Amino acid sequence: MAHQSPLISIPRKTTSDADWAGPIRSTIAHSFGEAPDSYAEEIAILQRCRQDAVRGASSDTTARDLLYKYFGQLELLELRFAEVKVSFAWHDAFTNKLTTQTSLAFEKASIIHLLASVLSSLAASQSRADPEGLKRAYFNCRATAGMLTYINENFLHAPSTDLSRDVVHILINLSLAQATEVFMEKLVDEKKAAGLIARTSNQLATMYNSLSDEIKEFTGKGVFDRSWMRLIEAKAKLFSSIAQYQKAKADSASGKYGVALVRYKKADEDAKDALRIAQGFAYQIISGSDPTLPHDAGTSIVEIAKVHAAVVEEDKKQAIKDNDLIYHDALPPEASLPAIDKLPPATPVVIQEVYQSPDVSKLIGPDIFARLIPLAVHESASVYSEEKAKLVRGEVERVELSEVEVRAALEHLGLPAAVNAWRRMADGDDADADVEVSSELVRIASDLQRSGSTDARVRNVETERQRVERELQELTAHLDNESRECERARSKHAPNFTQPPSGPQTASFRQTITANLSAVSNAATSDSQLAKLWAEIQPDMAVLQAGPDALRAQARDVALGKTQTVQPAPGESLLDFADEEQVRPQLDAAEADALRAAAKEAGDKLDRLSKVRTERDDVLKDLKAKIQSDDVSNLLLLNRRSSNVEPQLFAAELEKFRPYQSRLGSALTASNSLTSELEAIVQKVERGRGVRERNRGAKEKASRVKSWERRLQRAGATHGEVANGLARAEGFYASIEEVISDLRREIRSYVGARNTERNKMVSDIEMRNRIGGSVRSSVSPAASPPPPLPPQALSAQFGGLSLGSSHQSPPNAPSPPANPYDFSSLSLPSAFSTAPSPPKPYSAAKAPSPPAKPSYPSFPSGRTMSPYPAPPPPQPQRQYSSAYPTPSQYQAGNQAPYPPPPTGPAYPPTSGTTPYPPPTSGSAFPPPHTSNSAFPPPPPPPPSRSYPTTAGYSSSAPAPPSVPQHSYPGYTPPPPPPQRPTYAPYPPPPGQPQQSYGQPPQQYGQPQPPQQYGQPQPPQQYGQPPQQYGQPQQQYGGHRY
Incomplete structure (x- = not known):
């Protein structure tokens, strides 16, 4: 066809921008309880999607795709935001009247109407000269009808004229008529049978005639343009003529020449009417003035009608001639002609079918608000x-x-x-043949072959324990030696020897050493248990540690009964194994x-x-x-x-x-x-x-090998326990070594400082004694020494101690042996001493009340303070959790677990002026390690002395307090020798912090209750004359010096 029949396209609706952001953000916040800001990107995508769809595109194809996408997203959006209220403003496609609603259904109906307009435009613009263009035109016309049908079925209350049911119904019929017209063109191009074409044309004529009657009412109302009515009327006459013409050809072919001639005449009449209406349409319409029609619509329809009228007229003349000359068939009346059958019209493509297409689904893309799932959907998804x-x-x-x-x-x-x-x-x-060995046993053998020697580790643990015990005993010996040297110096130089006993100061050291020795002793039990376990499994471990190859070789020997380690099963004999080989x-x-x-x-x-x-x-x-x-x-x-x-x-x-x-x-x-x-x-x-x-022999072999494997597996498991125990033991001894290292350093520092102080103190005492001796010999050379006291035994010295209560009890009768700490018989020449008085004997009836405690003099010798620093503060307690396994981890035998290592040495707090803390009343020295020291225990300490605790010495010492004079029966003390004015007393030492020494502890290993002493006396001031010999010695706890 030189010209294709013009198709009518539906006018397009227009709209203004709509704001999706505000209503959707509010709905997300109130209905879903989520942050609207997290969906800002999705809202922007939706807004841009609408703008692209309704603003129009450069081509109808692009506009169609954008509308497909936007409507698909609207469908998904409605599932989440069904109640969202957005203001949508649309202009009517025919009257251009503005309609504004907040319903999402109005937006959807308007978009579908716009999409139908685009599809009808695509159908009208297709070139139907080629088969593909014809197919696209046919589909788009049917899709237009499907979109409009969706509007009529789902939107009942039309807010505008273009969405009203009657107008939409007319548009649906128009789209289906045009689709049928395209289909008929395809039949003509394919030269189908005249009867088929006649039926199609008759259906088209009927559809256009019906449309013509329906459109007249709305044309008068100004809804449809008159050009639409003229074109539809021309097509109705044209297709009626085509139907009669094609049916006449069919009748002529079937020998009905009279009927055919009558139909030719009818077709000629309709063709002339169609040409007349088409020429009127062409005169009425201006090319390009109506966007709903092609620009050449008038010319095309006139040419089509003219060509058809000419063909019909020529065939009519030929039919008349043939009937007059040849057939002479009677011509029936036109009203009596049988009606031409109608071919069913084209059907619309429903919107669901359009959107199920893979291409359309791809255009829509993923759901914009896919992350926003309603709670009901979550519940249903959980059920699924x-x-x-x-x-x-x-x-x-x-x-x-x-x-x-x-x-x-x-x-x-x-x-x-x-x-x-x-x-x-x-x-x-x-x-x-090789014997199959279990993979687990092969793995154990491989691991043990790569590991080190366990026997060496067992020996190392034993050696380490012995070394730790030896070092702790050596530290105890150091403390014992220092204490012994201190007491020897005290017994030799009393009362001038003022170094405090080391018992209270070394109590923390001894406690730490004792605790460490106890921990090591308990650890020895675990060590012996580990050694016992290792000795039990050592033969089997030798097999495993040899590696997988040696293990397989041993398995072959076990299977053949060549090893002595295999025990026969009950009821078997090793002789059976030899017989089996034969x-x-x-x-x-x-x-x-x-x-x-x-x-x-x-x-x-x-x-x-x-x-x-x-x-x-x-x-x-x-x-x-x-x-x-x-x-x-x-x-x-x-x-x-x-x-x-x-x-x-x-x-x-x-x-x-x-x-x-x-x-x-x-x-x-x-x-x-x-x-x-x-x-x-x-x-x-x-x-x-x-x-x-x-198989009988193979089963016996397998039984022996299985038994052997089980024994090796048990040995491997026991080795794992031994290895874990050794690891814990090594960690234990490494931890205790740190404690011993710190303790060794502190004890050596303490002993060294004590030795330095003692040596200096002894040197000063000896120097003062030498100076005092020379002065006395020059002042009173004829002075005689005091008479010696009767010796007393040690038991008499401690006879007055109360072991059971805090009150003194009468002592037993004094023993004849002399008191080793009674220095009254010693003749110590001094410039400040007088002839001592004999001591007052004990009263057998009642022990005298202890008098006021005197203070012994000290002589300046430079610095008499302790030259070594105070013991360090207590170190943080070291916590060692025993990692050794309990006895149940090894066997049923009793085994002591490794104890936690003892804590480090803890020292009493020291002050800035007193490096030695005062001991608690009634404290006792902890017993030293009996298995360590070969020395005898030190002698008992001298009587307790109390020194003042002052910030420094006074430059002018006050006079000493008066000492009560005791009279002894039968003895008169001699008068004191005259003092020489040329010998002044030792000047007081420079101001230094005064040390306050506490009472010495009781005898080692004998804890005593607090010993009662006499009333405290004012301290002896440096620089005052010492107590004169011959005055009665004070009573200290029942001891007499």
Whole structure:
């Protein structure tokens, strides 16, 4: 066709911008309870999507795609924001009247109407000269009718004229008529039968006639343009003429010449009417003035009508001539002509079919608000997830049960090891075959071969413990030696020797040492238990530590009964093992061939079984992955409006996994079948005579090897416990070594400072004694020494001590031995001393009340303060958790666990002026380690002395307090010698912090209650004359000096 029939396109609606952001943000915040800002990007995408769709594009194809996408997103949006209120303003497509509504349904209807307009425009603009263009025009006309049908079926209350049911109905009929017209053009181009074309044309004529009657009413109202009515009327006459013409040709071909001639005449009349109406349409319309019509619509329809009228007129003349000259058939009346049948018109393409197209789904893209899922959809998705979980659990249970059955069957049949044994047996070389050793035992042997020597570690732990004990005993000896030297100096130089006893100051040292020795003693029990365990498993460990190769060699010896470590089973004898070596019947040729065939068949089935198991596991893995990735949230969202759809929907979705279930079922059936076949092969082989005789010996070998393996595995497990215990022991001794190192450094520092102070003090005392002796000899050379006191025993010295209470008790009768600490008989020449008075004897009836305690003089010798620093503050307590296992970890025997290492030395706090803390009343020295020191215990300490604690010495010492004079019966003290004025007393020492020394502790190892002393006296001031000899000695706890 030179010209194609013009098609009418629907005018387009226009709109202004709409604001989606505010209403959607409010809905997200109030209905979903989420932050609207997190969906700002999605809101912007939706806003841009609408702008692109309604503003128009450069081509109808692009506009159609954008409208497809926007309407698809609107459908998804309505599932979440059904109640959203957005102001939408649209102009009517025919009247251009503005309509504004906040309903989302109005927006959807307007978009569909706009999409129908674009589709009709695409249909009208297609070139139908080629088949593809004709197909596109046909589909677009039908799709236009489908879009408009969706509006009439889903939007009942039209807010505007273009969306009213009557107008939309007219547009639907127009689209379907034009689609039928395109279809008829295809029939004509393909030269189909005249009867088919006649029926199609008759249907078209009827449709256009009906449209012409319907459109007249709205044309008068100004809805449709008059050009539409003229074009529809011209097409109605044209297709009526075509129908009569094609039917006349059909009648003429069937020999109905009279009827055909009448139809030719009717067709000629309609063709002339169509040409007349078309010429009027062409005169009325201006080219390009109506956007709903092609620019050449008038010219095209006139040419089409003119050509058709000419063809009809020529054929009519020919038919008249032929009938007059040849046929002479009677002409029936026109009213009596049979009606032409009608071909059903084209059907609309529903919107669901359009959007199910893969191309359209791709255009729509993913849901913009996919992250925003309503709670109801979440609940439905959870139900579906549980259905999927049930399916997976069922399949997993089936697979696991099948795997357990297959493994149990293979282990019972001894496969695949039995197949290798059959091959060796058939070849006759199974005598020296390797024995299968369990993989776990091989792994243990490999690990032990790479590890170090455990025997050396056991010896190292023992050596380390002995070294720790020796070092602790040496530290105790250092403290004992220092204490002994201090007491020796005190007994020799009393009362001038003022160094305090070391007992209270070393109590923390001794406690730490004792605690460490106790911990080491307890650890020795664990060490011995470890050594015992190691001795028990050492022979078996030698086999394991030799490595896997030596282990396999040992296994062969065990299987053959060549090792002495293998114990025969109850009822067996080692003689049976030797006999077994001799009984090795050979298989005959037929039995050997049958055995080879059975081994080959069993090997093939084992390979096939392995492949089936692998495929089964792969299918199960794929099923799990498929179920994990399956998500029906979008599907549930789309079907949210439907009620009771979930069961049917879930059942349909679960059908996707049916192929995987079928494959798993086939794999399980195949594995069971193969297992049964293998069992039959094994039973057939074992019925053979030669195999049966050899199997009897093989079972005994396997029993011996299994017993040997179990013993080695127990040894390996015990070795693990021993190794763990050794690791804990090494950590224990490493920790205690740190404590000993700190303790050694502190004790050495303390002992060194005490020795330095003592040596200096002794040197000063000896110097003062020498100076005092020379002065006395020059002042009173004739002075006689005081008479010696009777000796007293040590028991008498401590007789007055109250061991049971804080009150003094009368002492026993004094013993004749002399008191080793009674220095009254000593003659110490001094410039400040007088002749001493004899002591007052004890009263047998009652012990005298202790008088005021005197203070002994001290002589300045430079610095008399302690030259060594105060003991360091207590170190943080070290906590050592015992890592050694409890006895239950080793065996039933009793075993002491490793104790935690004792804490480091803790020292009493010191002050800025007193480096030695005062001891508590009644304290006792802790007993020293009895197994360490070879020295005798030190002598008892001298009486307790109290020195003032002052910030410094006074430059002018006050006069000493008066000392009460005691009279002794039968003895008169001599008068004191005259003082020489040329000898002044020793000047007081420079101002230094005064030390305050506490009372010395009681005898080592004898804790005593607090000893009662007399009333405290004012301290003896430096620089005052010492107490004169001959005055009565004070009583201290029942002792007399």
